[in-house]
Every structure is written in structure tokens, then in C-alpha cells.
Amino acid sequence: MAKSGKKAKSVESSHSERIGPASTPIFQTSVYNYPSLSALDDYYSGLIPGAYIYSRNGLPNAEELGSRVSALEHAEKGVVCSSGMAALFVALCSNLKAGNRVLASTDLYGGTSVLLREELVRFGIRASFVDTANISGFCKETEVSHPSVILVETISNPTMKICDIREIAKTAKETGALVIVDNTFATPFLIRPIEKGVDVIMHSGTKSLGGHSDLTIGILCGNAKLMGRAAQFNTRIGTIAGPFDCWLACRSLSTWQLRFSRSCENALRMARFLEKKRDGVARVYYPGLESHPQHELAGELFEKGMYGSMLSFDIRGGPTEAEKFIKALSRATLTPSLGSYKTTVSHPGKTSHRQLTAEQKKLVGITDSMIRVSVGIEDFNEIQDDFNKAFKSL
Numbered sequence: 367m368a369k370s371g372k373k374a375k376s377v378e379s380s381h382s383e384r385i386g387p388a389s390t391p392i393f394q395t396s397v398y399n400y401p402s403l404s405a406l407d408d409y410y411s412g413l414i415p416g417a418y419i420y421s422r423n424g425l426p427n428a429e430e431l432g433s434r435v436s437a438l439e440h441a442e443k444g445v446v447c448s449s450g451m452a453a454l455f456v457a458l459c460s461n462l463k464a465g466n467r468v469l470a471s472t473d474l475y476g477g478t479s480v481l482l483r484e485e486l487v488r489f490g491i492r493a494s495f496v497d498t499a500n501i502s503g504f505c506k507e508t509e510v511s512h513p514s515v516i517l518v519e520t521i522s523n524p525t526m527k528i529c530d531i532r533e534i535a536k537t538a539k540e541t542g543a544l545v546i547v548d549n550t551f552a553t554p555f556l557i558r559p560i561e562k563g564v565d566v567i568m569h570s571g572t573k574s575l576g577g578h579s580d581l582t583i584g585i586l587c588g589n590a591k592l593m594g595r596a597a598q599f600n601t602r603i604g605t606i607a608g609p610f611d612c613w614l615a616c617r618s619l620s621t622w623q624l625r626f627s628r629s630c631e632n633a634l635r636m637a638r639f640l641e642k643k644r645d646g647v648a649r650v651y652y653p654g655l656e657s658h659p660q661h662e663l664a665g666e667l668f669e670k671g672m673y674g675s676m677l678s679f680d681i682r683g684g685p686t687e688a689e690k691f692i693k694a695l696s697r698a699t700l701t702p703s704l705g706s707y708k709t710t711v712s713h714p715g716k717t718s719h720r721q722l723t724a725e726q727k728k729l730v731g732i733t734d735s736m737i738r739v740s741v742g743i744e745d746f747n748e749i750q751d752d753f754n755k756a757f758k759s760l
């Protein structure tokens with residue numbers, strides 16, 4: 367009794383000694399003052415732990431965000447960039463040089479696809495694309511073409527294919543390729559790719575980690591060596607994020623697990639509801655459905671019996687019906703992003719994958735009647751009523 371009383375007192379006193387803000391302040395400064403040239407020398411020699419000098423080299427709010435996301439991903443270190451695409455560019459270009467090859471999944475966010483097809487190719491970095499749903503074909507191609515980097519999404523945007531990153535990591539180790547995984551759709555709530563042997567994880571924090579449609583940010587996670595080089599490259603090209611967006615993202619992270627788990631539950635209910643709407647829906651794409659061709663694999667890879675907050679469906683008819691349906695929704699909004707606390711819909715063919723040619727869209731399986739849903743945390747009945755009303759308008 368005396369012992370526990372003593373312990374309680376020491377906890378109290380340690381709390382009262384630590385008086386400070388309950389939330390990390392926003393360090394809205396672009397540069398720091400130094401008292402002397404020798405202090406500057408000490409900074410550059412790494413003799414002042416935790417010191418900052420200039421925002422492009424690093425800032426406290428970014429440091430906090432990088433640490434928190436890398437902890438969630440069970441990685442050694444995190445690097446924060448100005449957007450998901452900036453993070454991807456940093457991950458790729460800090461590891462590639464002219465003449466190198468990238469092997470990527472055919473199913474990627476449209477922006478990632480055009481970055482590889484139209485931008486990196488101008489710098490002598492060529493990419494080839496193979497369907498990761500055929501994992502043995504993908505691994506065989508890795509052995510044949512010896513890419514320097516492999517780039518895949520854990521759950522693909524917008525067709526919800528699942529990538530067996532365990533097999534990819536195994537083959538990559540044998541062939542010496544670096545594996546970068548976009549974990550934006552799955553998030554560390556479902557899978558932590560580092561534990562499966564992947565080298566670098568990339569997040570568009572603009573999506574569910576941010577969760578409120580009010581910030582743009584990207585985060586990379588990996589080992590200290592790879593992240594050290596990524597941080598250096600990020601500083602050199604200036605793709606750093608500002609303090610306020612980092613602060614917003616940290617604020618959001620505190621409630622992210624609750625939000626994401628609720629969205630996953632709602633998404634499964636929504637997928638089941640849509641699957642039963644046979645008169646209005648031709649196909650539902652959601653890994654949590656038994657009808658998903660990789661449902662078993664998703665169950666093996668993902669934790670908590672959950673399958674993510676994103677789903678897509680093909681509406682019966684074509685673009686006219688898709689337009690009619692979207693216009694008839696009154697709660698869910700047409701918002702060409704994802705991961706918000708509220709349910710939003712999008713049309714991949716006209717938004718996220720607009721830049722793809724008709725042939726590329728066909729290859730990936732993006733149809734004119736495809737609607738992508740980012741399921742929010744509302745009372746499920748409210749979302750269902752909204753969708754039911756929109757189906758009745760067809």
C-alpha cells in the first residue's frame with residue numbers, strides 16, 4: 367500500500383514538473399537565429415542534437431509527423447514531403463539514375479503512372495508494367511529484366527487489386543531490386559509492408575492519415591540509411607512540407623485509427639449492399655467481399671479482419687447513368703480525392719486516371735461506368751439511404 371502510494375505521488379510530481387502545451391505548437395518559422403559562427407559550425411557537425419537551421423533542411427512539425435508515421439509503420443525513420451507525388455518522386459529519384467529500369471504494377475494511381483511514363487522516361491529511366499494479380503508473372507519479369515526499383519500499391523487505385531508484397535520482396539532480395547510500396551489505401555492499420563520485407567513505404571497523407579480534406583502531404587518510411595538519402599534529396603530539390611500542414615496531419619493522426627476502423631466497417635457494409643443491387647450495379651470491387659478474386663490473399667495479408675475504406679463499382683449502363691447517379695446523391699459529394707471522414711464519390715476515368723489513354727484504361731479495367739467510393743464514418747444508414755435514393759433516380 368505504502369509502495370503504491372509512493373509510486374502514485376512520484377507520477378503526480380513528474381506530471382506537475384512537465385508543464386507545457388497539450389498540443390505541439392506550430393513552429394511557423396523558416397529559419398533559426400544562431401549566436402555565433404562557431405555555433406553554426408557545431409550545428410553542421412551534428413554537435414547540437416535536435417537543432418534546426420532552415421526549414422528546407424527540416425522543421426520540428428515535420429520531424430514529429432515523420433516519427434509518428436514511421437512508428438505506425440514499424441520503420442526506423444520517416445521523411446515528410448509536400449505531397450504524395452513529391453514523396454514518390456523523392457523515393458524514386460533518390461535511388462535511380464539514367465539507364466536504370468523500374469518495374470511497376472499496371473494498376474497504379476494515374477498520377478504515378480504518368481510520372482513514370484511521361485516524366486522519368488525523359489531522364490533515361492524506363493518503366494515497364496506488369497499485372498501484380500499474376501504474382502508469378504510479376505516475379506518472373508523481375509528475374510528477367512533486373513529492375514533497380516519495383517513500385518506497387520498494396521491495394522490498387524481504383525480496381526482494388528491486392529499485391530502479394532511478400533513474394534515481391536522475396537524475389538527483389540534475390541535480384542537486388544529496391545521495393546517501394548504505396549500504402550495509401552491500406553494504411554498501417556491493415557498492413558505494415560516493412561514487416562513483409564519491403565524497403566520503402568510511401569503515403570499520400572493527403573488521404574486518410576490527414577482525413578479531413580484540408581491538407582496536402584506525403585510521407586516516406588524506411589530504414590535510416592534510405593531515409594537519410596531521401597531527406598537529403600528532399601532538401602536539395604525543395605519538396606518539403608510547411609509547418610501548418612505537418613501540424614494538421616499530426617492532429618489528424620491522433621484520431622486516425624478510430625476513423626479508419628469505422629470507415630472500414632462502413633465500407634464492408636456498403637460493398638455488401640451494392641453487391642445486392644443487381645438491377646443497378648454490374649460489379650463491385652472490394653477485397654472484403656467473398657466474390658473478390660483475391661479475397662483469400664487479402665485475408666492473409668490484412669489484419670483485424672478489415673479490408674479498407676475504398677471500393678469501386680460499375681453502374682449498369684454507362685457514363686450517362688454514372689452522371690445521373692452522382693447528381694442524385696445528396697449527402698455524398700463528388701470529390702476527386704479520398705480518405706475524408708465523410709463519404710465521397712469519384713469517377714476514376716474522368717479524374718484520378720484521366721491522363722491515361724483509352725487503351726491504358728482498358729488494360730487496367732477502368733470503365734466509363736466505374737464510380738469509386740471513399741467511405742466515411744457517418745451512420746451507415748444515412749449513407750445507404752443516400753445511395754438508395756440515387757439508385758431510384760436511374
Ligand code: PLP
Nearest residue numbers: 449450451475523550570572583
Ligand atoms: N497514391 C495514391 C494511391 C493516390 O490515390 C494519390 C492521389 O490521389 C497519390 C498517391 C498522390 O498523392 P498526392 O495527391 O498527395 O500527391
